[in-house]
Amino acid sequence: MSKKTAAHADRRGRRRGTPRPIRLLGDPVLRTGCDPVTRFDESLERLVDDMFITMYDEDGAGVAANQVGVPLRAFVYDCKDDRDRRHVGHVVNPVLVAADGEPLVEREGCLSLPGMNFPTPRFPHAVVEGVDVKGRPVRVEGTGYFARCLQHECGHLDGEVYVDVLSGDTRREAMRAIRALNR
Template identity: 50%
Template sequence: MTVRPIRLFGDPVLKTVCDPVVDFDEGVRALVKDLLDSVQLPGRAGVAANQIGSTLRVFSYNVDGKIGYLINPRVVEVRGEKQPTGEGCLSVPGLWFDTPRHPWARAVGFDVDGNELEVQGEGTLAQALQHETDHLDGLLYLDRLEKPARREAMKQIRESDWF
């Protein structure tokens, strides 16, 4: 089992728009394995490739006992008005803010053999699909916060012992 260290806020890789996977090779298989190993630790709903230092467009998820991954994911459908939903991030440890998210989402992508996959769900799974896809687009959940909450988040980051 290879659990990779999580990159923290301030690391430029977290603001990088990830590159699509074009070669479904052993390197991608190894990345998927590391993402699946890394997401299985308690309290983790998802891990995006850039959170472990890769700039390929891949993430893993672990919600309600469902563990999986998507290569080249795209959120293709959302339902419901965005609602403030309590959210945190492994790359911004210790912070928790209400973040506007749709209550239902559907994402499509591929498996390691290049076969199309679809993941859809509500609640925490919908939130994870949106959150992890944001990571691959170079966004942190902090970027989705209203200005007062974002200011408070930045203050808490500056005062944290990890920053």
């Protein structure tokens, strides 16, 4: 998910991780459901650090592992909710357990479809459950833009991109724009 934000740093102010290239729409890794994480080791921690750095370098609000070419169920996020509270974290093996309320249509973009954004319907409240890099349970609840981010990133891990939830004229406009890019 795309959005400008501050640089990721540990408590001592050092940046961790190495930026990875963002996979663009058309790359098969984006259209394949991701595998569950089964090894909770240093390589998973490194992946999460790399995803944070990549997200910040690309001015994103969230990045799923398959967006950096790793077909595992994990994502990172840094965005605000409808009360302007900032949420920063990651979820491994996430499950979207709730997405509810009257859907809101707002413009949404994606790092894997650079320069594009379209009015996208999303629920204003979402709950995701999973674990952290150590395998400890986490539950993340979001409203507003943060709920949108949680739904967007969970979709990536199922092989979806945000244009898949579009319909009607908006979907046709998005498909024309994507075709024009691929010429």
